[in-house]
Amino acid sequence: MSAAVRTERLTVAYRGRPAISDVDLRIEPAERVALVGPNGAGKSTLLRAIAGLVDATAGTVEIGGVPLSRLDRLGVARRLAVVPQLPSLPFATTVEEVVALGRLPHEHPIRGLRPADRSAIAGAIDRVGVGHLLGRDARELSLGERQLVLLAMAVAQAAPILVLDEPTVHLDLRHQVEVMDLLADLNARDGTTIISVLHDVGLAAHFFPRIVVLDQGRIVADGPPAESLSGDRIRDVFGVDPGLVRLPASLRGSAIA
Amino acid sequence: MSAATAVAHRRGGTRSIARRPLFLAAAGVVGLLVALVVGVAAGSVFVPPGDTIAILAHRLLGLDLGIHWTAAEETIVFELRLPRVLMAMTVGVGLAVAGATFQGVLRNPLADPYVLGTASGAALGAAIAVILPVRAVFLEFGLLHGLAFLGALGAVFVVYRFSRTGGHGQMTSLLLTGYAIASLLAAGLSMAMFLSGAGLRQIFSFLLGGFESATWVRFATALPLIIGASILIAMRARALNGFLLGEEAAAHLGVDVPRERAILLGLASLATAAAVAVSGLIGFVGLVAPHVVRLAVGPNARVVLPLAAIFGAILMVGADLAARLLGDVPVGVVTAVIGAPFFLFLLRRTRAGYDL
Incomplete structure (x- = not known):
């Protein structure tokens, strides 16, 4: 079976300066992977390269065994959903209308939404728990609420791979945990491959079985939290005392060691 | 009409969301027919609506409604007013669909062909065609349409490029760029008028905007371009919706x-460009029509585009009728009186709700 996402010697440079260099990454279908690393490590660039938003300077990206260069935008969007950054909205748009945008890659070009699309929208709204916001103008929501709405939109897209860049920045603790549980549930029940950039290393260690650590554009560790988030590595990569990081109890011994 | 209502009933029973746009579309088609009859009947010489309908039914559908009319009435209705009303409708469709498209792609609620300088670009292109000593005409499409299109395209390109470099405050930079471009194009138009000689009247009529010079032939040049472009835009509603975020x-x-x-x-x-080539500069229809529709049905382009087209057509016939009844004032004056306050209203609302 081909990998959900595979990069080979992937390098992306902006004006000659590499943001990521020689990244070899293989993510199997139905895996759940967190990307962590300090600011400027290249996490977002790696996500953008996987989503085909920036071109590789060198190396290749494959999605489901197909090189990205052979897929058009629609082909990418049916295989891979991205939770976008909080955008501005030029017109009053209800939450339901925003979630419905997740069906754009699937809807009929002339007829628009079909019954299957409507049930996918309803299902996503239900799963992310934004049903109480449905009729509201998305521009009037709090940042956290908007983040959940965009997550619901990406869930409605129903792609086999879900990519998230900092899905929890604007969320309170309870919602952070709820989003993490939702990602685990999508992963376990639907077999969705989850790839997420996370700032909170503790949250990543709690909820992700595989952690990829990036530093200065390169992968410096890749494995279960106990391996990739050792105390030495946290000190090296993030430059902080590892005792400050809230790791799960089961890992705490190895992190402090 | 009856088919549209039947569809509304069939779908409306199952989904309440679908009911509203279809009801509005049906109401819009009725409104369009009313606008057609009133627009043709009213004017300096009043032709009774019964006679108007009878003449239209006879000439367009070959029906005899058993009503008698005079030859003068028939000439007024069929040679003067009908092409004028149909042209106003077509131009209304074109400006409304163009406005909805500019607003969607540029993600700016204040964009419209007039505000962006697109219409001025088209007018300048058309004016240059008037003063050029060459006449290249094929089936009434000619240099004038070509240069109007290039002018419109050039204005959009410049406004788009400059408004993007701003980053934050994108809205402000779009409006300021549009203003700068429109000023420059206005200067170009003045220069064209200065150089025009015999073409002065024609260029002046582009500036004023209106449907006095409507003929069947000019209607026939605008119709395929505007309806064709509108249908092609409507077929890309999916992409237009994507730009929302x-x-x-x-x-x-x-x-x-x-x-x-x-x-x-x-x-x-x-x-x-096709609208400006036949009717000159008419502002704000492209701004008002899509927004009024969005207030009623939300931002989905699949629904907004057809409804804005219908509403734009009604609005334009209404504005032209008002202009005629007020003693043949330029129709641009009427649309500005409606549109400018609406623009200010949007600007105020937008500042509060917009994220940039």
């Missing part, structure tokens, strides 16, 4: 952003 999100949702942006802006410029 920004270009990056649109790409994630499967929209080929550079391609769709170029096609949509090009088609909207074409519709604008």
Whole structure:
């Protein structure tokens, strides 16, 4: 079976300066992977390269065994959903209308939404728990609420791979945990491959079985939290005392060691 | 009409969301027919609506309604007013669809062919065609349409490029760029008038805007361009919806952003140019029609585009009728009186709710 996402010697440079260099990454279908690393490590660039938003300077990206260069935008969007950054909205748009945008890659070009699309929208709204916001103008929501709405939109897209860049920045603790549980549930029940950039290393260690650590554009560790988030590595990569990081109890011994 | 209502009933029973746009579309078609009859009947010489309908039924559908009319009435209705009303409708469709497209692609509620300078660009192109000593005409399409299209396209291109470099405050930079471009184009138009000699009247009529010079032939040149561009835009409603969350999100949702942006802006410029080539500069219809529709049915382009087209057509016939009844004032004056306050209202609302 081909990998959900595979990069080979992937390098992306902006004006000659590499943001990521020689990244070899293989993510199997139905895996759940967190990307962590300090600011400027290249996490977002790696996500953008996987989503085909920036071109590789060198190396290749494959999605489901197909090189990205052979897929058009629609082909990418049916295989891979991205939770976008909080955008501005030029017109009053209800939450339901925003979630419905997740069906754009699937809807009929002339007829628009079909019954299957409507049930996918309803299902996503239900799963992310934004049903109480449905009729509201998305521009009037709090940042956290908007983040959940965009997550619901990406869930409605129903792609086999879900990519998230900092899905929890604007969320309170309870919602952070709820989003993490939702990602685990999508992963376990639907077999969705989850790839997420996370700032909170503790949250990543709690909820992700595989952690990829990036530093200065390169992968410096890749494995279960106990391996990739050792105390030495946290000190090296993030430059902080590892005792400050809230790791799960089961890992705490190895992190402090 | 009856087919549209039947569809509304069939769908309306199952989904309450679908009921409203279809009801509005049906109401819009009725409104359009009323506007057609009133627009043809009223004017300096009043032709009774019964006679008007009978003449239209006879000439367009070959029906005899058993009502008698005079030959003068028939000439007024069929040679003067009908092409004028139909042309106003077509131009209304073109400006409304172009406005909705510019607003969607540029993600700016204040964009419209007039505000962006697109219409001025088209007018300048048309004016240059008037003063050039060459006459290249094929089936009434000629240099004038070609240069109007290039002018519209050039204005959109410049406004788009400059408004993007601003980053934050994108809205302000779009409006300021549009203003700067429109001023420059106005200067170009003045220069064209200065150089025009015999073409002065024609260029002046572009500036004023209106449907006095409507003929069946001119209607026939505008119709295929505007309706064609509008249908092609409506077929790309999916891409237009993708732009709602920004270009990056649109790409994630499967929209080929550079391609769709170029096609949509090009088609909207074409519709604008075709409208300006027959009717000159008429402001604010492209701003008002899409927004009023969005207030009723939300931002989904699949619904907004057809409804804005219908509403734009009604609005334009109404504005032209008002202009005629007020003693043949330029129709642009009427649309400005409606549109400028609406623009200010939008500007105020937008400042509060917009994120940039």
